Amino acid sequence: MANVVTSSASSAGHWLRPDIVRQLIWYLLIVVLVFWCITAPSRDANLSLYFSFMMWITLASSLNFIAGFAGYMPFGFVAFYGLGAYGTGIAVKVLGLPIWLGVPCGAALGVAFALLVAPSLRLAGIYFAIVSLSLAIICQRVVALLPEWLTGGSLGINLGVVADREHGYYAMVLVLVGVLVTASWLAxxxxxxxxxAIRDxxxxxxxxxxxxxxxxxxxWLLAALFASLVGGVDAWFTGAFDTQTAFDVLVTAKTVIYAMAGGLGTALGPVVGAGVLVWVDDQIWRAFPVLNNFLLGLLIVVLILFAPRGIVGSLMQRFPRLRRYVM
Amino acid sequence: MSDTVLEVQALTKRFGGLVAVDGVSLEVRKGQIVGLIGINGAGKTTLMNCVNGIYRSDDGQVRLNNADITRKTPHEIALAGVGRTFQVPRTFRRMDLIDNLMVPLLHTDASDADLTARAEDGLRQVGLYELRHNHGEELSGGQQKLLELARVIMLDPELILLDEPFAGVNPSLCRIMLQQIEKLRDASKSFLLVSHDLTSIYRLSDHLYVLNQGEIIAEGLVEDVQNDPVVIEAYLGN
Structure with missing residues (x-):
């Protein structure tokens, strides 16, 4: 027989109902996070680190929509990021659109690709994961083979003066807010x-x-939308990319690891996972630049071994009452 | 007007060269509990999977209230009025019990507060209310069977397919389950019941079909089927 997970709802006042407390905690977290990121430029903080922090939280959260909630692990998730970057680049360089219009064009390309390959969702488990990875590789090859005037060939696309770190940074804040609000709505x-239910x-x-x-x-479409937006905004921020960087399988690997480290299936998990690991990665890199990847890898192995459901997931398993307060 | 809820006509399902269900015909009437018995591998679960759309049959027809549902998907069949439980309980293991019971109600226009109230009421009926914040995976096997029954009740189907509902369930939980089934029958719900527990199936069934190697070998009232030499031979051999 199961141990009863107790409820404090009956004794608590109306405004202290767990679902209301849960929402308050979540929205407070969003406000603090966004305030912290939005004020970073005025604090002379390391913009690249903050941008990276927001980017990985957004990617991990968007992966969570399809992997954590629905149970489909897309090993080719980077395809959306890459198409978002290339869609943005083509819209700006070839069509002459302003970058703020180019990013939605990149997102539209990513979502269109997601629709095109949606029949792969009929597969499940490892079969879906492998087909998804193959589709991303195909996508990279096709983009690499497109005419040079369109995708820049092996040199990729350089947005030149259009690239703008400051505006790109604030665009990422907007995308971060979008993904967090969507995650809370979805939860x-x-x-x-x-x-x-489908996942289980x-x-x-x-x-x-x-x-x-x-x-x-x-x-699937929600996940593709935000990953493509990240690709487009990253292009805006960095200004240059090619098929190797835009379709780098490491983007998928890091997204999966960050989401899993936090815990799939909750809105909070990927935020915690990406936040903690990006910060730890930065700290290790500062202290032990040579051993950076080794130590980070070791940490991930330990985390997966001792907290297989991620930081948030394992805490919720260990302390079941937390479930009612975690979005 | 006919009171036939489910009508299966010459249904056949093959897996490669194996004919798992071979031209089976049966019917379930309103408020009736129809039992389906047979030894392991007789094709009982396959037949259920064909009725609720998990398997596409190769031949034959399934009609619900005289409407053809043979080619419909499981969720369309569920919304048309067919609920089911599974031989091995299949709860939503990482969702709490309230959410488990809300799943069949998600398509309705009712408010979230109403859905929660109905789910809590459903849990009370089967004695699982105290565990409402637990996850499905934290229940015992018998409790998971009860949860499945409560979940199917939430769907409010006309016809309920129960696959081995009493297997691995302790007597006290079994009693709750029997009470619920009888209560639903009194509310004119119909059942197709598969079970190895012959005592329970004999007690509950109004009509019985015996399946052997994919074919119906006997049917009728419980007392007739019990004494049928063909059935005795199928169960006990020569």
């Missing part, structure tokens, strides 16, 4: 519950009236 919504047992969810195909497609 509370009926779609989120349907996705979790797709046939049982189907037999309980959940439209599996439609629900997972929504999660």
């Amino acid at each position: 509370r919504s009926r779609l989120g519950k349907a996705l979790k 047992d797709v046939e049982a969810a189907d037999a309980m009236g959940i439209d599996v195909a439609r629900s997972r497609l929504k999660a």
Whole structure:
């Protein structure tokens, strides 16, 4: 028999209801996080580090929509990031659009690709993961083979004066807010519950009236949208990219590791995972530049061994009452 | 007007060269509990999977309230009025019990507060309310069976397919389950019940079908089927 997870709802006042406390904590976290990031330029902070921090939180959170909520692990997730960057670059360099319009064009390209390959969601588990990885590799090859006037060939695209670190930085703050608000909505919504049911047992969810195909497609498109936006905004911030950097499999690997380290399936997990690991990575790099990757790898192995459900997931498993306060 | 809720006509399902269900026909009427028995591998679960759309049948037809549902998807069949439980309980293991019971209600227009209230009420009915904040994976096997039954009740289907509902369930939980089934029958719900627990199935069933190697070998009232020499031979051999 199961140990009862107790509730304090009956004794608590109305405003202290766990669901309200949970939302308050979450929105407070968003406000603090955004304030901290938005004031970084005025504090002469390391913009690249802050940008990287926001970028990985956004990527890990968007991966969480499809992997954490719906249970589909896309090993080719980088395809959306890469297409977002190239879509933005082409819109700016070839079509002559302003960069703030180029980024949505890049996002549209990523979402269109997600729609095109959506039938791969009929597969599950490792089969889906491998097909997704293959699609990303195909995507990289196709972009590399496109005419030089379009994608810049082996030199990639250089946005030149259009690239703007400061505006790119603030654009990333906006994308971060978007992904966090979407994550909190998804965690509370009926779609989120349907996705979790699909993750836990797709046939049982189907037999309980959940439209599996439609629900997972929504999660897939949401994940693609934010990953493509990140690709476009990163292009805005850095100004130059090629097929090697835009479709680097390490982008997927880091996104997966950060999301898993925090804990898939909650809105909070990927924020904690990406936040902690980006910070730890920076600290290790400052202290032990030669051993940076070795020590970070070691930390990840230890984390996965001792907290297989991630930091947030394992805490919720160890202290079940926390579940009611974690978004 | 016919009171037939489910009508299966000459249903066949093959897996390669193996004919798992071979031209099976049966019907379930309103408020009736129809039992389906047979030895392991007889094709009982495969038949259920064909009825609720998990498997596409190769031949034959499934009709619900005279409407053809043979080619519909499981979620369409569920929303048309067919709920089911599984032989091995399949709860949503990382969702709490309230969310587990809310899943079948997600398509409705009811408010979230109403869904929560209905889910809590459903848990009370099967004695799992105290565990409402636990995850599905934290329940015992018997409790998971009860949770599945409560979940299917939430769907409010006309026809409920129960696959081995009493397997691995202790007597006190079994009693709760039997009470719920009888209560639902009194509310004119219909059942297709698969079980190895012959005592329970004989007690509950209004009509019985016996499946052997994918074919119906006997049907009728419980007392007729119990004494049928073909059935005795299928179960006990010569």
